[in-house]
Amino acid sequence: MLVNPPKRPHVQREFGQVFIDWVICAEGQKTIADYKIGGQPLFVPNARR
Numbered sequence: 001m002l003v004n005p006p007k008r009p010h011v012q013r014e015f016g017q018v019f020i021d022w023v024i025c026a027e028g029q030k031t032i033a034d035y036k037i038g039g040q041p042l043f044v045p046n047a048r049r
Helices: 013-024 026-034
Strands: none
Touching (some): 013 026
């Protein structure tokens, strides 16, 4: 969730949006799916636009 700029004007909204876009894109979803500890996946990617 992107921070509300009027409530937190010091936050760099553009960078937050870039991160959100990456997390929900195919590359970000694959990175999330591939993240494992002890061979077990830690997260299940399920972002939808």
